[in-house]
Amino acid sequence: MSSRQDEPVPQEPHKEAGSPACPAQWVGAAGTAQDPQSRSRHVTEVVSTGPVRHPRTLPATCLGPARLPQPVGAPGGSQLCSLPDPRCPQVQRVLQPLSLSLQQLSRVQHHMLAAMEAGLRLRKGAHTVPMLPTYVRSTPDGTGESWPPAPSRQLRWRTAPIGSGPLRAGGRAVPAAAAPDSPVLLSLQSKLQSWSKGYSCSGVVGRDVGQLLQAAIQRQSHDINVMVVVNDTVATMMGCRLGTKPCEVGLIVGAGTNSCFMEEARYVESLDDNEGRMCVNTEWGTFGDTGAMADILTTYDEHVDAGSLNKGKHRFEKLIGSLYLGEIARLLLVQLAQDKALHAGGTTPQLRTQGMVTALEGGLAAAQCLLQKLGLQPSDPDCFTVQQVCLAVVTRAACLCATSLAAMLTHMRKNRELPQLDVCVGVDGDTFQARRFRQTLLEMTKKLAPECTATLVSAVDDSRAQGVAVVAAVALRLEAQRREVDQLLQPLRLAPRARQQVQALLQCEMERGLRQETHAQASTRMLPTYVRATPDGSERGDFLALDLGGTNFRVLLVKLRSREAGGICMVSEIYSIPPEVAQGPGSQLFDHIVECIVDFQTKQGLWGRTLPLGFTFSFPCQQKSLDQGILLNWTKGFTASGCEGKDVVELLREAVRRKNQFDLDVVAIVNDTVGTMMSCGYDDPNCEVGLIVGTGTNACYMEELRNVEAVPGAEGRMCINMEWGAFGDNGCLDEFFTHFDAQVDRVSLNPGKQRFEKLISGMYLGEIVRMVLVELVEKELLFQGRPCPALQTPGIFPTKFLSTIESDGLALRQASAVLQNLGLAASVEDALLVRKVCQVVSLRAGQLCGAALAAVAEKIRDNRGLAQLAVTVGVDGTLYKLHPHFSQHVQQTVKELAPRCTVTFLQSEDGSGKGAALVAAVACRIAQSRAAPATGQ
Ligand code: BG6
Numbered sequence: 010m011s012s013r014q015d016e017p018v019p020q021e022p023h024k025e026a027g028s029p030a031c032p033a034q035w036v037g038a039a040g041t042a043q044d045p046q047s048r049s050r051h052v053t054e055v056v057s058t059g060p061v062r063h064p065r066t067l068p069a070t071c072l073g074p075a076r077l078p079q080p081v082g083a084p085g086g087s088q089l090c091s092l093p094d095p096r097c098p099q100v101q102r103v104l105q106p107l108s109l110s111l112q113q114l115s116r117v118q119h120h121m122l123a124a125m126e127a128g129l130r131l132r133k134g135a136h137t138v139p140m141l142p143t144y145v146r147s148t149p150d151g152t153g154e155s156w157p158p159a160p161s162r163q164l165r166w167r168t169a170p171i172g173s174g175p176l177r178a179g180g181r182a183v184p185a186a187a188a189p190d191s192p193v194l195l196s197l198q199s200k201l202q203s204w205s206k207g208y209s210c211s212g213v214v215g216r217d218v219g220q221l222l223q224a225a226i227q228r229q230s231h232d233i234n235v236m237v238v239v240n241d242t243v244a245t246m247m248g249c250r251l252g253t254k255p256c257e258v259g260l261i262v263g264a265g266t267n268s269c270f271m272e273e274a275r276y277v278e279s280l281d282d283n284e285g286r287m288c289v290n291t292e293w294g295t296f297g298d299t300g301a302m303a304d305i306l307t308t309y310d311e312h313v314d315a316g317s318l319n320k321g322k323h324r325f326e327k328l329i330g331s332l333y334l335g336e337i338a339r340l341l342l343v344q345l346a347q348d349k350a351l352h353a354g355g356t357t358p359q360l361r362t363q364g365m366v367t368a369l370e371g372g373l374a375a376a377q378c379l380l381q382k383l384g385l386q387p388s389d390p391d392c393f394t395v396q397q398v399c400l401a402v403v404t405r406a407a408c409l410c411a412t413s414l415a416a417m418l419t420h421m422r423k424n425r426e427l428p429q430l431d432v433c434v435g436v437d438g439d440t441f442q443a444r445r446f447r448q449t450l451l452e453m454t455k456k457l458a459p460e461c462t463a464t465l466v467s468a469v470d471d472s473r474a475q476g477v478a479v480v481a482a483v484a485l486r487l488e489a490q491r492r493e494v495d496q497l498l499q500p501l502r503l504a505p506r507a508r509q510q511v512q513a514l515l516q517c518e519m520e521r522g523l524r525q526e527t528h529a530q531a532s533t534r535m536l537p538t539y540v541r542a543t544p545d546g547s548e549r550g551d552f553l554a555l556d557l558g559g560t561n562f563r564v565l566l567v568k569l570r571s572r573e574a575g576g577i578c579m580v581s582e583i584y585s586i587p588p589e590v591a592q593g594p595g596s597q598l599f600d601h602i603v604e605c606i607v608d609f610q611t612k613q614g615l616w617g618r619t620l621p622l623g624f625t626f627s628f629p630c631q632q633k634s635l636d637q638g639i640l641l642n643w644t645k646g647f648t649a650s651g652c653e654g655k656d657v658v659e660l661l662r663e664a665v666r667r668k669n670q671f672d673l674d675v676v677a678i679v680n681d682t683v684g685t686m687m688s689c690g691y692d693d694p695n696c697e698v699g700l701i702v703g704t705g706t707n708a709c710y711m712e713e714l715r716n717v718e719a720v721p722g723a724e725g726r727m728c729i730n731m732e733w734g735a736f737g738d739n740g741c742l743d744e745f746f747t748h749f750d751a752q753v754d755r756v757s758l759n760p761g762k763q764r765f766e767k768l769i770s771g772m773y774l775g776e777i778v779r780m781v782l783v784e785l786v787e788k789e790l791l792f793q794g795r796p797c798p799a800l801q802t803p804g805i806f807p808t809k810f811l812s813t814i815e816s817d818g819l820a821l822r823q824a825s826a827v828l829q830n831l832g833l834a835a836s837v838e839d840a841l842l843v844r845k846v847c848q849v850v851s852l853r854a855g856q857l858c859g860a861a862l863a864a865v866a867e868k869i870r871d872n873r874g875l876a877q878l879a880v881t882v883g884v885d886g887t888l889y890k891l892h893p894h895f896s897q898h899v900q901q902t903v904k905e906l907a908p909r910c911t912v913t914f915l916q917s918e919d920g921s922g923k924g925a926a927l928v929a930a931v932a933c934r935i936a937q938s939r940a941a942p943a944t945g946q
Pocket residue numbers: 556557558559560561625627681684701702703704705771885886887888919920921922
């Protein structure tokens with residue numbers, strides 16, 4: 010070899026300045042040497058104590074300007090790792106197997122991605138990585154969550170060496186890092202799956218490490234609780250953040266390698282719930298254990314594996330972890346010596362000794378030092394060869410690490426359905442501190458996952474301790490918060506006993522409402538409707554129908570034909586009732602209704618025809634006959650003056666007279682429950698109950714006439730409009746009302762009225778949720794207690810939000826979007842909490858409705874003296890139809906509380922207008938049959 014000046018000067022290795030002569034730790038070919046002292050210098054660069062810590066952030070991102078080592082010996086750049094100088098052909102030949110092309114790297118990335126996805130499945134096949142759920146569900150939210158709590162946020166710890174003895178001996182390991190009288194926080198996974206990185210203590214694998222530690226603590230009579238056990242990747246992820254942005258990936262490249270990331274919980278098949286995210290510990294070090302990397306492993310790798318404590322295991326780790334890289338380098342040097350490319354061909358006992366190379370240094374001084382340690386002459390050419398070997402080993406490790414990081418980022422991007430992913434990655438491990446490693450990792454990751462931007466946030470000395478502390482603090486906070494939230498929501502939960510009580514109370518109120526002497530005190534009015542039978546299919550003719558009182562006001566033309574002639578045919582038009590009309594003078598409301606009828610008739614070419622009209626009027630009316638209905642009181646936001654106590658049919662007729670343009674033949678007025686029952690009864694003769702859960706809630710059913718004391722006669726049945734929305738207005742349900750319900754009632758248009766309806770129907774559920782959210786914010790359990798003026802606005806949280814937020818699939822995203830639209834920036838935890846509130850409120854509503862319906866079914870069964878009743882309930886209303894779970898809650902509760910009734914639910918598709926027309930048809934038939942004798946027909 011020529012003189013030192015003639016030697017090729019490798020670009021990176023010789024740039025190192027100030028590398029200690031014999032640093033204690035491996036830093037990679039081009040990295041900044043970092044001994045424990047130099048690492049702790051970084052600690053002074055960042056805030057090591059105090060509320061907010063900013064770990065050192067590497068300026069480069071995957072998009073950053075880092076330079077890849079230029080391929081030297083491979084024109085066209087196909088070989089991207091391991092770059093032996095062409096002027097040393099023997100060195101080049103020996104190092105060649107470490108060179109990997111972009112194609113090979115992409116293949117590894119592809120396999121790793123597949124292995125990760127397979128690892129998330131319950132039935133794991135070959136080629137998987139473990140993908141262990143960690144039960145860490147959120148990253149620090151930047152509110153200064155740290156341990157120990159303020160004001161003293163200093164971390165205290167003592168480092169105790171773990172010698173080789175205990176590492177390989179029996180399993181009674183002593184806690185290694187415990188500050189006296191402080192909680193012990195351990196960075197290991199809970200149930201140890203396998204040892205790695207030179208550990209092999211017996212009796213630990215398969216056991217809960219936290220428990221073992223706790224037992225050891227107790228043996229030593231310390232008063233310390235082990236609260237959490239986390240993997241070092243998790244501790245790193247939790248301990249690093251960029252300003253206030255948390256890291257969502259943790260990466261360790263030290264003695265071993267591993268990673269964790271925040272995964273969408275729904276993709277972790279082993280989890281029972283699929284809400285939000287959970288940190289998954291990939292344990293990617295095991296990748297390749299089933300042969301997935303066979304094509305890239307070299308004989309050196311096989312040797313290293315064969316000589317390791319866990320032969321055949323953690324194959325990926327053995328290509329990257331510093332514990333193994335030194336050994337790979339030593340084997341390469343042995344080969345070079347044998348090939349006479351080092352030390353003029355001689356070897357030494359040290360060079361042949363396993364484990365003699367523990368630190369791969371980039372600088373010349375380090376190379377000299379290593380050669381000396383190996384008993385070799387540190388000549389300039391040999392120093393250069395050592396540098397080349399280090400460079401090749403480290404570059405390959407970085408490229409392989411990049412394949413896995415790229416796979417993980419790609420997986421996250423896909424699962425989050427994002428075109429671009431932008432995440433912070435907390436990184437720890439000495440290998441990572443080497444500049445060569447870092448640059449290669451960044452560049453290669455960007456190449457392999459161009460649609461992902463990963464900002465690497467380097468851990469500092471206390472990051473892991475902080476991370477574990479944060480996990481503990483989060484666990485504590487979540488537990489405390491869960492308890493507080495549960496306490497707050499508790500009154501909204503109905504125990505089975507409470508559901509039975511509601512059923513029994515309603516049964517009692519029904520009886521009282523039907524009896525003359527108790528009717529006035531009963532909260533359910535049990536109003537006779539004069540509908541005596543469900544449709545029998547013989548109804549015929551053309552009818553007008555009005556449908557007032559739900560979300561929409563409709564005018565309809567209903568043509569009743571025989572089934573052969575096409576059955577029922579309907580045309581309808583929706584008109585709005587502006588709030589000022591619903592809440593203005595009554596005459597104005599009825600004039601508006603007449604205007605709509607005129608418009609409809611004009612559009613339908615009905616001028617000149619006076620069709621019989623059935624009027625669905627969804628408010629409580631006292632009826633004395635089919636065509637008369639005295640409005641008892643308005644409900645559901647209607648307050649039009651001058652109507653209560655009046656016959657609404659007459660009010661409509663007066664408005665028609667005021668218009669003086671046409672005639673209207675109102676033959677029947679029906680409640681929407683009745684219209685719905687009749688409408689569904691046309692298709693199912695078993696339909697003897699009508700249920701509405703929409704803006705309001707109510708039910709009707711076929712009662713035995715003998716029980717209806719307000720109507721003479723004992724034969725047959727009559728449909729009773731229960732008006733169960735008012736159930737509890739007499740105080741009988743007081744024990745079930747919460748202070749949230751009281752607030753909703755207080756600000757309503759009809760305080761003290763429709764108390765049951767206010768627990769159930771669409772007009773109020775959103776308001777109940779809003780009241781709960783307001784209190785959660787006040788108690789700083791939601792939105793971190795930030796003031797949310799939007800939530801103070803009545804009606805800002807309509808019930809349709811519950812349907813959206815509780816829908817399956819992308820529910821959390823929906824929740825966040827809903828809150829976002831309200832100007833409320835919600836974290837995943839916030840979104841989960843809001844969803845929980847919605848669930849509790851709608852569950853209670855469904856259960857109450859179910860309990861009431863069970864009372865009705867049981868009453869019918871009882872009336873008829875049946876052991877078993879089969880009955881159909883015709884149902885309508887937006888809440889029942891559109892809420893994703895409400896109907897199940899109702900049905901489930903009916904099953905539970907009325908086990909002797911088989912209740913079938915039939916949703917009304919045609920609205921209650923059809924039912925009103927059917928009732929009108931029956932009225933006409935009766936009227937005609939009454940008129941017939943008089944006219945001699
Ligand atoms: C409609 C019926 O389909 O549902 C109305 O035709 C009824 O008569 C209404 O009042 C109830 O639901 P909502 O959600 O519109 O109040």
